[in-house]
Amino acid sequence: MRTVCIMGKSNTRKTTVIRMTYDMLKKDAKTIIEIKENEENENYDIVAVLQIKGINIGFISGGDKANRQSEEDSNGIRENFEFIKGKGCKMLLCACRTRGATLERICDIARPDLVLVRKPFLETGKELKWFDYDRYCHEINEMTANYLANRIREFVNRETQ
Numbered sequence: 001m002r003t004v005c006i007m008g009k010s011n012t013r014k015t016t017v018i019r020m021t022y023d024m025l026k027k028d029a030k031t032i033i034e035i036k037e038n039e040e041n042e043n044y045d046i047v048a049v050l051q052i053k054g055i056n057i058g059f060i061s062g063g064d065k066a067n068r069q070s071e072e073d074s075n076g077i078r079e080n081f082e083f084i085k086g087k088g089c090k091m092l093l094c095a096c097r098t099r100g101a102t103l104e105r106i107c108d109i110a111r112p113d114l115v116l117v118r119k120p121f122l123e124t125g126k127e128l129k130w131f132d133y134d135r136y137c138h139e140i141n142e143m144t145a146n147y148l149a150n151r152i153r154e155f156v157n158r159e160t161q
Contacts (some may be wrong), residue, residue, distance in 0.1 A: 001058075001084075002091040002155065003110035004148070007098055008119030013141055014095035015045060017119065018061040020145035021093060025050055025057070025152060032056060032087060047080055049087045055156045058084030058092040077105045091155055093148065119144065 006014045032049035045062035060080045084092050092110075096102040098118075107114065 001089055001110075002113050002115070003106070004091065004093050004115045004117060004151075005103075005106055005110070006093070006095045006119050006144075006148075007103065007116050008095075009098055012119050013137060014119055015061040017141050017144050017148070018059055018093055018095055019046060020141055021148045021152070022046065022048060022050070022059045024145060024149040025052060028052060029057075047083065049084065049089060052153070052156045053160045055091075055159050056087055056089040057152060057156070058087065058089035060084065060092065060094040062095070077102060078109060081109050090159060091152060093152070117148075 006017055008014050029050035029052045032051050034048040035046065046059055047062070048059045050057050050059070060077075062076075062080070081092070094106065096106050
């Protein structure tokens with residue numbers, strides 16, 4: 001299974017990008033399964049499978065959990081991977097921090113078919129009075145999600161030829 005992992009520091013809105021990508025693709029797809037964890041929180045995680053042109057694509061946004069809670073959540077990552085794999089997914093979009101337990105676990109599970117994508121993020125924008133930090137983040141997230149959605153569509157098109 002091709003695994004594309006969005007890699008970024010804590011609170012760089014990796015989950016937001018995965019949800020945005022998922023929502024962009026959801027319009028043209030059949031939803032196989034969708035699990036929203038802690039949906040009342042605006043940063044809720046998802047585990048989901050979409051079917052696009054007969055190709056199953058998986059989404060796991062909870063990439064920071066293994067860094068917060070040791071072995072238990074680290075095993076949860078393996079369980080989520082196995083769940084997605086069990087749904088016959090050809091590709092998975094997930095998240096992790098730039099280092100730590102989640103990155104290590106994903107590298108162990110997903111090799112050799114792993115692509116790490118570094119999440120663009122501006123770290124100094126919050127202090128600048130003239131800089132609309134939230135707008136910047138939204139635009140970067142939208143561009144990143146759009147890019148990922150287009151790459152996933154290309155992957156699906158190659159797989160269905």
